[in-house]
Amino acid sequence: MIIASIPDFREAARRRLPHFLFEYIDGGSYAEVTLRRNIADLESIALRQRVLRDISTIDTGTTLFGQAAALPVVLAPVGLAGLAARRGEVQAVRAANRAGVPFTLSTVSVCPIAEVAAASDRPFWFQLYMIRDRAFMADLLAQARAAGCSALVFTVDLPVPGSRYRDVRSGLSGSPGLRGDLRRFAQAAARPGWTWDVGLFGRPHHLGNVAPVLKGKTALSDFLGWMGRNFDPSINWADLEFIRSQWDGPLIVKGVLDADDARHVADLGADGLVVSNHGGRQLDGVLSGVRALPAIADAVGDRLTVLADGGVRSGLDVARMLALGARGVMLGRAWAYALGAGGEAGVARMLKLMAAELRVAMALGGFTRIDQIDRTALAQSLIA
Numbered sequence: 559m560i561i562a563s564i565p566d567f568r569e570a571a572r573r574r575l576p577h578f579l580f581e582y583i584d585g586g587s588y589a590e591v592t593l594r595r596n597i598a599d600l601e602s603i604a605l606r607q608r609v610l611r612d613i614s615t616i617d618t619g620t621t622l623f624g625q626a627a628a629l630p631v632v633l634a635p636v637g638l639a640g641l642a643a644r645r646g647e648v649q650a651v652r653a654a655n656r657a658g659v660p661f662t663l664s665t666v667s668v669c670p671i672a673e674v675a676a677a678s679d680r681p682f683w684f685q686l687y688m689i690r691d692r693a694f695m696a697d698l699l700a701q702a703r704a705a706g707c708s709a710l711v712f713t714v715d716l717p718v719p720g721s722r723y724r725d726v727r728s729g730l731s732g733s734p735g736l737r738g739d740l741r742r743f744a745q746a747a748a749r750p751g752w753t754w755d756v757g758l759f760g761r762p763h764h765l766g767n768v769a770p771v772l773k774g775k776t777a778l779s780d781f782l783g784w785m786g787r788n789f790d791p792s793i794n795w796a797d798l799e800f801i802r803s804q805w806d807g808p809l810i811v812k813g814v815l816d817a818d819d820a821r822h823v824a825d826l827g828a829d830g831l832v833v834s835n836h837g838g839r840q841l842d843g844v845l846s847g848v849r850a851l852p853a854i855a856d857a858v859g860d861r862l863t864v865l866a867d868g869g870v871r872s873g874l875d876v877a878r879m880l881a882l883g884a885r886g887v888m889l890g891r892a893w894a895y896a897l898g899a900g901g902e903a904g905v906a907r908m909l910k911l912m913a914a915e916l917r918v919a920m921a922l923g924g925f926t927r928i929d930q931i932d933r934t935a936l937a938q939s940l941i942a
Contacts, residue, residue, distance in 0.1 A: 561899065564871040564892050567908060571642070571898030575753055577747040578728040579641055583894045586838035587720030593838030593844065596869030598705040603878045604937035616917050619658075620912050620928045622886050623709050623808040623829060625681070625862065628658030629913055630928050631876060634867055634888035635685035635711060635812075640668025642898035644760035646676040650897055653905035658915075662711055662888075665689075666785060667766045671701045681708035685812070686801070688793040694771050699804055701767075710805045711832070712798065715813025717791040720840040731782060738779055786789030792839060794842075795822060804828050809864065813840075815850045817857040830863035837868060837890050848882060855883020873915025880928065881935040 559570055572580050586593030587838050620630045633654050640646035647669040654661035655678060660681040663674050674682065684702040689695045702710065726732035728740035742896050746753045765772060772780055802809055811823045812832035823831050833851045835844050847868025866879045867888035879887045889912075896908035920926065923935050 561907070562567045563911065564895065564908065565791030566901045567892070567895040567904065568583070569905075570900070571895045574749060575642060576742065576749050576752060578725075578730040578742050578745050579638075580898070581724040581728040582638065582722075582730050583636075583642065583891060583898065585722055586842065587722050587840055588842035589723075590838060591843050592835050592841070595846045595894050596835070596848070597871065598839055598869075599848050600869050600871075600875045600878055603848065603875065603882075605881075605919065605923060606935055606937050607741045607922050610817075612919040613926055614737045616920050616926050616927060618913060618916055618920070620886065622660060622842070622865075623810070625660060625708055626658070627660060629876075629888070629909070629916065630880060630884075630886045631909075632660045632683070632865065632886055632888045633662060633714070633893045634890040635664035635667075636666060636890055636894045637664045637666040637811035639664065639894055639897060640758060640760075640766065642894055643670055643675070643901040643904075644756050644899050645757075646760075646901075647674050647766075649902035650893060651678045651682055653902045653909065654682075656906055659909065665698065665767060668782075671698070671705050671707075675705035675707075675862050683707060683709040683711055683810075685711040685713055686799050687713050688790045690788045691771065695780070698767060701929065703805075708806040709810055709829075710801070711810045711812050712801050712828075713812045713836075714793065714798070715815075715834065715836050715840055716789055717793050718789060719786065720836075720842065722839065730778075739743075742778065757932075767875060795826065798823070798828070800824050800877065806925040814854065815845055815847075817853045820854045820858045824858045824861040828862060830865060831858070832888055833864065833866040833868075833869055833884070834888070848879060851879065851884060852883045859883055860887075873912045873917070873933040874919045876912065876916050877919035877923065877931060877935060880931040881933055883933075 618629050620627050643649050648666045649675050651661040660683055662685050664685050665687050684707040730740055746757050806830040809828040811828045814820050814831045831855050833847050847866050853868045863885045865886045865888055866884040870887055870889055876887045893905050896904040906942050925931050
């Protein structure tokens with residue numbers, strides 16, 4: 559099929575991936591109100607078109623946490639992304655390196671930290687959950703430091719997992735043991751290209767960073783069970799202080815939707831935060847990232863670097879997020895779809911599309927540099 563946009567990558571991924579895996583990437587929690595809101599709210603924000611501005615030279619480059627980036631975007635942490643293509647996180651970090659943008663490795667990746675570090679020619683970011691097994695968490699931090707990870711993304715909006723109905727219906731969860739394994743096997747068999755490339759030769763059952771604590775267990779159900787048991791509902795502000803004391807590089811707190819919480823993050827010495835509702839996968843019905851962004855940027859944008867995510871499907875959406883106060887934008891499903899559709903080449907192409915669309919948004923808005931994009935880029939009637 560012809561791919562010209564992120565929705566095209568989504569459709570290509572749907573055709574290639576087993577049903578349970580596509581639904582995992584694509585779905586949200588409960589009735590998916592927030593999932594839809596993330597996209598709809600971005601689409602509703604009108605950009606302001608300006609004319610007769612010399613836009614012959616456009617620079618999309620910026621700096622994020624001391625690291626030069628060719629675009630104001632970051633590949634966000636995506637759990638189990640390595641199942642979307644053979645050694646998927648390795649392919650994605652290579653594409654990010656070629657495009658000159660940061661890549662973030664999830665705690666629950668398929669490829670472990672050391673494997674991604676060996677494949678990367680520039681520092682990448684590492685994402686950490688607060689995990690009940692503190693010794694395992696401390697070991698992950700040590701591995702990230704040893705690998706030269708340049709920033710730590712601490713995800714705080716998952717003390718308990720939201721109910722994801724699609725995962726139950728697809729058989730990813732809710733069907734324990736042999737029954738679930740057989741459902742997933744049947745769906746994989748319907749996608750022979752994926753089964754051959756990823757299921758058989760992609761070593762998907764190594765289960766990345768979590769493999770040591772699974773003690774030889776390799777089934778996806780074992781992995782999912784460990785995840786469910788190890789999210790920590792006792793997480794609190796003291797834990798953020800602890801993480802700050804353990805990590806001397808840039809610390810970015812992901813999952814903030816409230817301005818008061820953002821102020822507290824800044825007070826505790828974080829370097830940045832991500833305005834995020836976890837892609838609509840946690841508390842359904844909350845604000846979209848783009849609607850929560852302006853108040854948070856106004857509250858703490860002069861104290862730390864504000865990033866944002868949620869529903870970004872084009873370079874135009876990146877411009878909208880920047881206009882509302884973000885310094886950079888995290889892409890989650892966009893790169894997961896592209897990885898599922900075409901591996902490293904798919905992610906590279908997706909980033910090229912994003913760059914081209916952002917350039918158009920800047921040119922027709924009258925901007926030649928990223929740092930010029932502010933709320934003047936939006937139609938006045940919709941800035942409130």
